[in-house]
Amino acid sequence: MIFEAGVSIADQFFQALHDVQTLLLGFTALPIRTNKKEKDVYNQAAVVLDIAMFRLEKELCDVLNQYKQHVQPQYLSVSSRGKDIIYDESFVSLDDVVVEATDDQQILGSNNVVLLDPLVIPHIKAIAKAMFACDYGQAFREAFITVRRDALDEYMSTTLEMERYSCVDVLGMQWEDLNCEMRKWTKVLKIVTQVYLASEKQLCDKILGDFEPSSAACFVEISKDTVLSLLAFGEAVSLRSCQPEMLERFLGMYEVSAELLLDVDNLFGDETGSFLRMAFHELAKTLADRTVATFLKFKNAIASDESTRAFSGGGIHHLTRYVMNYLKLLPEYKDALNTLLENIQVDDSIPEKTGQDILPSTFSPMARHLRSIVTALESTLERKAQLYAGEPLKYIFLMNNCHYMVQKVKTSELRHFFGDEWIRKHIASYQHNVTNYERATWSSVLSLLKENNNDSVSTLRERCRLFCVAFDDVYKNQTRWSVPDPELRDDLHISTSVKVVQSYRGFLARNATKIGEKHVRYTCEDIESLLLDLFECLPSPRSLRTSRRR
CATH class of the missing domain: 1.20.1280.170 (Exocyst complex component Exo70)
Structure with missing residues (x-):
């Protein structure tokens, strides 16, 4: 290539080309002549120019490719x-x-x-x-x-x-x-x-x-x-x-x-x-x-999701996981979503407030739409909860899913869009479901331990027996239920244990001499231990015989 021959050779080439071009321009400036020698010189110069241009074109391609x-x-x-x-x-x-x-x-x-x-x-x-x-x-x-x-x-x-x-x-x-x-x-x-x-x-x-x-x-x-x-x-x-x-x-x-x-x-x-x-x-x-x-079809798919069977164990539904984890990805696109959703109206249950503790992002178009999606999810979960035959499992299901939603919001960028008021409201919601569960499950069981002053020995023994039978029934069912979050499960164990063990201990303390040890099927320690198996989603409950007194 001319380039690789060095600057001096390149300069000579371009100077020679300039000379040929000058010669051709000189011929075109002259009047038309019929002199054969002049024509030959002109034609030869034109051919030289064509050859030079062809070489420069190839040089151009070679240099562009190589460098x-x-x-x-x-x-x-x-x-x-x-x-x-x-x-x-x-x-x-x-x-x-x-x-x-x-x-x-x-x-x-x-x-x-x-x-x-x-x-x-x-x-x-x-x-x-x-x-x-x-x-x-x-x-x-x-x-x-x-x-x-x-x-x-x-x-x-x-x-x-x-x-x-x-x-x-x-x-x-x-x-x-x-x-x-x-x-x-x-x-x-x-x-x-x-x-x-x-x-x-x-x-x-x-x-x-x-x-x-x-x-x-x-x-x-x-x-x-x-x-x-x-x-x-x-x-x-x-x-x-x-x-x-x-x-x-x-x-x-x-x-x-x-x-x-x-x-x-x-x-x-x-x-x-x-x-x-x-x-x-x-x-x-x-x-x-x-x-x-x-985006709108995504929301409609959530709202229109229908089930014909109750979700096994009352755990966190696949739909809840899907929606909340998907929503976690969207804050990265907040600018785009706020622009796209600005003129699309949506129902939002949280009224706009002002104050130092209120983030403007909480009331952005994106925030309103995200809360609307979760509202649609909650409505769908409410319908799914009605598929359970018993009230206690319905409350466990709603508690699990609401708690999961709260945790996803609290521990991600979603917090800036849902706001503290939404979080407080939903914490209260799943805590309310905990209370409803405890009432629906244990109120009737613990009522068996309420004795009267005129209860006979046989009546007290029957109350103790019926309590143990009812407890067995709860144990058999609720060990198959699921509370996936370990902290929530521990809180439930503690709360349940306080109510159940305390009531059972008081009943036995007041009536131990009348009932007799051989008629007491479970000790308080047995009950406390068995309660820890609840919500573990066990394939089959632990044999209750191992916990019975002989």
């Missing part, structure tokens, strides 16, 4: 979440551990990166100056566009690993694959727009800035295929049905597209790139509409 540089790996350091939440009609695909997400890191480093070795830029500018001066500007533009467009294609496919999909491909894609590609798209669009294309535009301006409008036109030609393919993917995704599992992905895609609008306006600000600018804005609007539709 191209891609965005370094540190600019791609964008962390991913853990596993994604997958929606299905049974809501059984979610586990608490999968949603402990970390925020995506920002693209590191400056937005301006070096796509071409700076040492070769003066040489390429010299080639451009020579080719444009010799009316070979179109050949320069075509060669420059081809090489730089190929470099961008290679970067997309090799470094970013972003494939080009047709609309048919996207519509037929399985959710796991589509989910992966949607996640990748949000990162690739940002990297390509803010880093690669911004740097490509600077490169075009450096090399072709003296030959406007060639710089802008070349940049658009280099960029358009890649930009349109990315926009086409977004459009194809928006044609799919807006299932709830797509909400987070749509939010990410909308957020990035809206964030990049100003960058796109700057990149394609002139008339040449207006079609790309308009297409980008149209996609942002489409994604906004699909995100809102998906």
